[in-house]
Amino acid sequence: xxxxxxxxxxxxxxxxxxxxxxxxxxxxxxxxxxxxxxxxxxxxxxxxxxxxxxxxxxxxxxxxxxxxxxxxxxxxxxxxxxxxxxxxxxxxxxxxxxxxxxxxxxxxxxxxxxxxxxxxxxxxxxxxxxxxxxxxxxxxxxxxxxxxxxxxxxxxxxxxxxxxxxxxxxxxxxxxxxxxxxxxxxxxxxxxxxxxxxxxxxxxxxxxxxxxxxxxxxxxxxxxxxxxxxxxxxxxxxxxxxxxxxxxxxxxxx
Amino acid sequence: xxxxxxxxxxxxxxxxxxxxxxxxxxxxxxxxxxxxxxxxxxxxxxxxxxxxxxxxxxxxxxxxxxxxxxxxxxxxxxxxxxx
Numbered sequence: 118x119x120x121x122x123x124x125x126x127x128x129x130x131x132x133x134x135x136x137x138x139x140x141x142x143x144x145x146x147x148x149x150x151x152x153x154x155x156x157x158x159x160x161x162x163x164x165x166x167x168x169x170x171x172x173x174x175x176x177x178x179x180x181x182x183x184x185x186x187x188x189x190x191x192x193x194x195x196x197x198x199x200x201x202x203x204x205x206x207x208x209x210x211x212x213x214x215x216x217x218x219x220x221x222x223x224x225x226x227x228x229x230x231x232x233x234x235x236x237x238x239x240x241x242x243x244x245x246x247x248x249x250x251x252x253x254x255x256x257x258x259x260x261x262x263x264x265x266x267x268x269x270x271x272x273x274x275x276x277x278x279x280x281x282x283x284x285x286x287x288x289x290x291x292x293x294x295x296x297x298x299x300x301x302x303x304x305x306x307x308x309x310x311x312x313x314x315x316x317x318x319x320x321x322x323x324x325x326x327x328x329x330x331x332x333x334x335x336x337x338x339x340x341x342x343x344x345x346x347x348x349x350x351x352x353x354x355x356x357x358x359x360x361x362x363x364x365x366x367x368x369x370x371x
Numbered sequence: 372x373x374x375x376x377x378x379x380x381x382x383x384x385x386x387x388x389x390x391x392x393x394x395x396x397x398x399x400x401x402x403x404x405x406x407x408x409x410x411x412x413x414x415x416x417x418x419x420x421x422x423x424x425x426x427x428x429x430x431x432x433x434x435x436x437x438x439x440x441x442x443x444x445x446x447x448x449x450x451x452x453x454x
Contacts, residue, residue: 132445133394156446243446301446308435311388312381 119175120293122165123233124199125224126158126181128190129244142342144213145244154190156306157239159197161299163306164269165237166198173271174235176200180227182220184209188322195317196309202322203227207334211327214336217245221253222332228258233294235276240265240298251298261291265300375420382427383408389434394441 130136131151138145154162168174179194181187182205191202205223207215228236236258241248255262263269263278270277272290280287281300291297309317327334355361365371383404390400411423 132442156442243449301443301450305439305443308389308438310435311385314388 120168120173120234121176121178121232122168122174122235122237123224123228123231124158124161124165124177124179124194125220125236125238125250126162126179126190126194127155127239127242127244128152128181128183128187129155129242132156132243138343138345142344144340144343152186152190154193155239155242155244157241157243157299157301159193159239159306160301160303161237161239161297162194162197162199163304164266164299166307167304168269168271169198178203178231178233180205180224182215182223182327183207183212191322192314192317193309195320195322196313197307198313199320201320203231204322204324205327205330206324207327211334215334216337217247217249217253218337219332219334221250221257223327223330224250224254225257226330226332228254228294235293236260236296238296238298240300251296255296258294258296260294260296262296262298263289263291264298266297267300267302269297269303375417375424378424379408379420379427382424382431386427386431386434389431389438392438393434 129152130145130147131153134151136145162179165174165177169177177199179191179199179202181191181194181202184207188202188204191204195202205227224236224238227233236251236254238251238254240251242250251264252262263276263280265281266278267281267286268279275290275292276295276297277288277290278297280289281302353364355364362371386404387401390404391397393400414420414423
């Protein structure tokens with residue numbers, strides 16, 4: 118029996134973009150900024166595709182929640198080798214308040230509807246760095262979770278996952294259905310080449326309004342302010358050793 | 372001959388697509404890509420064109436590798452301290 122793998126991907130500001138904070142401190146500037154798939158989700162997509170290539174997985178489904186532009190992210194996933202995609206349509210206004218809690222509720226429902234055996238996702242998104250969606254989805258589904266995976270193997274009917282933990286590596290065995298989140302060293306994602314992007318345009322992409330899922334989208338926490346990290350102060354050049362010692366004494370470090 | 376023509380066009384389009392992610396910008400990349408294709412405009416020998424196509428494909432593979440490494444390094448320096 119081959120497994121059905123559901124991969125969640127988030128559209129985030131591209132990793133190479135210099136992020137700017139809005140003048141009113143309500144968030145970051147997203148208009149006219151290059152977006153792409155969250156790099157950790159890309160790793161999750163790649164892993165799913167490899168699972169299919171090694172015949173561990175049968176069907177691969179990608180899902181993304183957000184405004185219309187998320188479809189580009191899903192197309193990228195399809196170009197990398199996912200079979201079909203589901204776009205959960207969320208309006209811009211609702212999306213601004215959407216938090217991992219809401220996303221995990223939606224993902225849990227999608228995973229059940231699609232009868233997924235494995236839900237794969239990136240360990241965290243590089244925009245909010247929450248690192249919560251996978252864990253919360255596992256809790257809502259009451260599925261085992263294997264987070265920060267750096268290797269995934271199938272062993273009988275279970276999955277053998279190597280996890281990156283502070284002290285080194287931990288190997289755990291989980292029963293399917295399970296939630297697995299991808300860490301950086303899991304694999305090197307392939308590039309979505311132009312011919313594959315063209316082919317991906319023919320793959321099915323289902324659109325579902327978020328209202329179909331009956332999830333309460335009211336925010337559970339409030340963003341008070343978003344600020345730039347403090348700017349590093351310029352240093353001085355000293356001419357002599359005496360001056361250096363003087364400055365250090367002034368600063369109270371010697 | 373005709374299939375080589377379509378191969379070259381495909382290669383050019385592929386490279387243009389890759390150029391969108393080029394660190395120095397798309398315009399910089401496109402200009403140079405165009406120049407390098409143009410400089411081989413006069414080549415008519417089938418075997419020579421074949422070699423140039425192989426070279427172009429090699430360049431696109433190198434670009435993919437460059438982007439992957441750049442992203443990996445950026446993430447590593449952002450999320451994995453003291454390693």
